[in-house]
Amino acid sequence: MFPSPAFTATWSPRAQGLLRIIVGFLYLQHGASKLFGVPHVAMFDGLQLFSLMGAAGVLELVGGSLLLLGLFTRPTAFLLSGQMAIGYFMMHAPQGFLPMLNGGELAVLYCFTFLYFATAGGGAYSLDGLRSKSVTA
Numbered sequence: 001m002f003p004s005p006a007f008t009a010t011w012s013p014r015a016q017g018l019l020r021i022i023v024g025f026l027y028l029q030h031g032a033s034k035l036f037g038v039p040h041v042a043m044f045d046g047l048q049l050f051s052l053m054g055a056a057g058v059l060e061l062v063g064g065s066l067l068l069l070g071l072f073t074r075p076t077a078f079l080l081s082g083q084m085a086i087g088y089f090m091m092h093a094p095q096g097f098l099p100m101l102n103g104g105e106l107a108v109l110y111c112f113t114f115l116y117f118a119t120a121g122g123g124a125y126s127l128d129g130l131r132s133k134s135v136t137a
Contacts, residue, residue: 015123016120016122020070020073020123021070023113023117024068026064027064028060028068029064030060031057031061034054034057035057056083056087059080060080063079067117071128073117074128075118078115081112084108084110085111091104
């Protein structure tokens with residue numbers, strides 16, 4: 001039977017950790033683009049830090065970095081899930097019902113991926129895992 005219980009027990013936390021690292025890296029790029037212009041996205045030129053989009057950039061940069069490291073994963077992911085839900089309903093839903101047609105697919109995907117991490121934790125390769133081992137040791 002594939003996958004075997006031993007395979008699943010070994011590799012599920014690792015796959016979860018890799019997913020967290022990749023999603024965190026992708027998400028922090030949104031914040032870096034908004035706040036620092038790297039990578040450059042023309043629509044973010046002249047973005048004001050003290051604006052709704054500037055605040056989103058701060059959450060994306062800091063939250064994405066925390067997820068990448070696996071530090072405070074659950075509360076960070078919960079906050080970012082809410083950010084993406086608000087972003088979806090503010091920016092995309094008014095343009096139509098279906099995410100595929102209103103440009104909101106990525107927001108929905110991030111929202112539910114973050115909700116998963118808020119409930120499941122960061123998996124392997126996380127600083128949260130190291131912190132919990134040092135507390136119990």
